[in-house]
């Protein structure tokens with residue numbers, strides 16, 4: 001006999017890439033007795049119903065959270081504060097309230113003031129995704145072997161943290177706990193800045209009139225193609241990420257710009273030694289990552305595979 005589901009009723013606010021992937025994986029792993037989802041448009045509600053993954057799909061966030069034991073906001077980070085405020089009076093005492101936002105400090109600041117002491121607030125960020133969005137983009141395997149970072153405020157009931165950890169582990173994720181500020185600094189350099197660079201480089205190439213109409217795509221071996229994939233990510237989501245993680249991104253951008261200036265100078269001066277030294281150092285970093293098995297690009301479904309031909313065994 002399979003064990004009883006971890007939660008009786010799970011409410012997913014928003015059924016896009018992440019909400020849809022949680023629903024699919026939670027269903028597959030029998031983590032919830034009942035899954036309720038919200039979708040704002042009639043078209044999305046019809047599609048979610050048609051997919052048959054959740055037990056109920058409703059328009060109202062308030063209806064969804066009633067009697068839910070776990071409520072997960074799977075919406076852009078800028079919407080988390082207003083939605084917390086909207087549903088607060090209808091949360092079940094003892095419920096765990098969480099989110100999946102790519103930024104944690106701002107989400108905690110926006111949501112926490114609205115939440116009563118009778119619920120447990122355990123923010124989360126699954127560090128797994130794609131450039132796709134919407135109800136059809138999710139898949140049950142998205143979180144397998146990927147990190148999910150929990151950032152519970154000080155004093156959070158350890159049992160609630162443990163239950164959410166078990167939920168994410170059940171979805172296939174490796175779970176780690178850290179403070180929201182540390183999370184935001186780490187993600188600024190590992191995720192937010194790379195997205196900003198992709199948005200920039202694709203825009204720059206387009207201004208030169210070279211992306212869609214010319215040979216750039218045809219002859220791009222992988223690097224530029226990868227940038228265009230990332231630059232196709234959801235504009236609302238990423239607008240909110242940069243607004244919400246402003247300080248950490250600006251700090252990282254400052255350092256990045258300094259380093260870019262150094263490389264620019266080396267190119268201008270014909271300083272091959274400086275360029276060679278830099279590229280040797282970054283190659284060693286990549287090889288170190290691959291050697292210790294931290295190459296998270298491997299299980300990323302839908303991601304064009306990196307050319308690993310030159311990597312050490």
Ligand SMILES: NC(=O)C1=CN([C@@H]2O[C@H](COP(=O)(O)OP(=O)(O)OC[C@H]3O[C@@H](n4cnc5c(N)ncnc54)[C@H](O)[C@@H]3O)[C@@H](O)[C@H]2O)C=CC1
Pocket residue numbers: 013014015016017018019038039040061074075076077079083100101102103125126127128129130131132133134135234237241
């Ligand atoms: N896309 C990715 O690769 C990843 C995204 N995240 C985070 O997950 C969250 C959701 O992102 P995705 O699932 O990719 O987005 P998505 O665009 O696929 O889905 C978001 C859904 O939220 C709905 N929504 C927006 N405002 C709402 C509101 N006020 N009330 C109810 N529903 C609302 C939208 O209609 C949409 O269906 C974001 O906070 C993002 O930072 C986290 C990890 C990876």
Ligand SMILES: O=C(O)C(=O)Cc1ccc(O)cc1
Pocket residue numbers: 101102126127128129130131191230
């Ligand atoms: O598609 C990609 O390469 C990503 O990097 C997906 C992603 C986007 C946002 C996150 O907070 C986590 C993962």
